[in-house]
Amino acid sequence: MTYVAYSTQFDLALLSLYLFYGFFIVLIMYLRNEDRREGFPLVHEVNGQLQVINPRSAPKPKVWNLAHGGPTVAGREERMLDGLLTPPARTPGSPALPLGNPLADGVGPAAYALRADVPDLTYDAALPKIVPLRVATEYSIAEEDFDPRGWYMVTADGRTVGTVRDVWVDRSDVLLRYIEVAVQGGDERAVVLPIGVANFDTRKKEAQTSALLADQFLAAPRLANPDQITLLEEDKVSAYFAGGYMYATPNRQEPAL
Incomplete structure (x- = not known):
């Protein structure tokens, strides 16, 4: 062995x-x-x-x-969408179509998540991260860049809906995030839209957006506090304007060819 x-x-x-x-x-x-x-x-x-x-x-x-x-x-808590969408077809993966106003209902491309209804904070000072320049007085627009404050706001149907009252800065990333528009009609609470959905015509002194029509723009979500935006409001505002690229007009939902 x-x-x-x-x-x-x-x-x-x-x-x-x-x-x-x-x-x-x-x-x-x-x-x-x-x-x-x-x-x-x-x-x-x-x-x-x-x-x-x-x-x-x-x-x-x-x-x-x-x-x-x-x-x-x-x-995260999920939104209840009962009554807002059609039941999906029997084929798995079939889309559910909106039953009402998809922009107001927040479905499809205009859907948003139920984030915390509190403002995002800076890491060091624990201050609201995204605020208008009138609040963040330590920031300003560079002299070599244009300042859109006071310019007219024009929507996709060519209508003027107000004037740019202020721009909102991200204190952490030092970027302009939103445009604040004082709408016509004497509404004290302005409309805030992501700066990424706007184009600026320096010759005409206009801020333009192709995302929404005038009536839809005026019905955009408003902020509870005019000097700060919460995480939930960020999602709602961004989703509303992003959804306009599909839902603003009926032809946007149709095939290109």
Whole structure:
């Protein structure tokens, strides 16, 4: 009988390899469990029945201590869209069409998430991050750039809906984020729109947007506080103007060819 020494069959290199195998298996199991925080458990598109993949479909709730929202449990609250969209067809992946005004209802490209209704804060001073220049007096528009304040605001149908009252700056990224427009009709609360959906004509002294028509622009979401914008309001405003590129006119929803 041949005697084989254990030490000649198992050494430190082999131990390291087995430890790596075990670590990698645990890592894969952990990642597969964590990626189920969003979108699980599954709900059937047509009948709405819950589809349980396995008993470990969803991990235990994770809590984050946010500076601007306090303790937050993973998994954002979903909006209730009953009565706003048509039931989807029996074919999986079929779209649900809006039943009313998709811009006002916030569906499709105009959909928004239920973010915290508090302003985002700067890291150091814990001040509202996005504010108008009249509040962030330490910031100003560079002399070599144009200042749109006082310019007319013109919508996609060529109508003038007001004048640019102020521009909003991001204190953290030092960028202009929004334009504030004093609308016609004596409304004290102005309309705030993302600066990315506007074009500026320096010759005509106009700020122009092709996202919305005049009536839709005047019905845009307003801010509760005229000097700050919350995370929820950011989502609503951005979604409203982005949705206009599809819903502003009926022909925008049709094929190009």
